Amino acid sequence: MASRPASSTATTACRAQSGDCGFWEWCDDEAEPYMKQQLLLDLRNAMWSAREQVNGLEAALRDRTVAQHNLQSTPKKESNEVQGLRAAVEKMEAANCVLVDRINKQQTCIMMLVYVLVAVVVLLVGTMYLKL
Template structure:
């Protein structure tokens, strides 16, 4: 079931990801929904490239050939690349291609959301620990203020209870002074 196709004729060059992927989402999209390479060269029959080495079988996740398997020189994209490139699977129908692209994109989207959730969880954990530290500092300050305010409360209570007694005493003294002056004025 081997179909030969030159690398130049393949616009997507196998499993390369489209140039539009950038940033975190681009990194997530660089990971295929299913691994690119099938097992540790354990497939049969053996396919040998021009270099006379066993060619690994890969899975393309490009827009042009999603999920399509192919053989490529084991030195692919290196100095010793012999250029060997053969499709294992026939070309997919438009329906299958669209279905596989939709599934690939759904996997990438779920990975992206999972990564965002993991980042938000880390931020939440960090903020939670910072909040716990701040709450403990505030509680310590509250306790310190309560300890400092206890003598002030006692002093305020003494002053307030003493001031009513002082007013009564002052009123009594004024009454006595008034009576004394009244008696003196009346005696004159």
């Protein structure tokens, strides 16, 4: 764009708006240094704010990811513990069955010994009465 005096620019803009030349031309005057500095400061502050928001969102995402991972790993740990406890119970039940069988065999042996002892006592008492 060619630089034009301010009055010429305004006139061209008015003519362009009314459809005189077929296009819209807009030219602003050069911004003051204070405006430039203020604009840059506003841009910097907006960037800092955006970075803080992004950092906050990233931290929230990390927290949720960790929480979700903990929730997913907790049932696995619990299911592993439950499976371990079930295996321990099965081993104890198997050992219990073996012990119950041994106790039953010992009770059978004790009962047989009691019958034999009673038979011997009956025989001894019977022989004593026969001798008298």
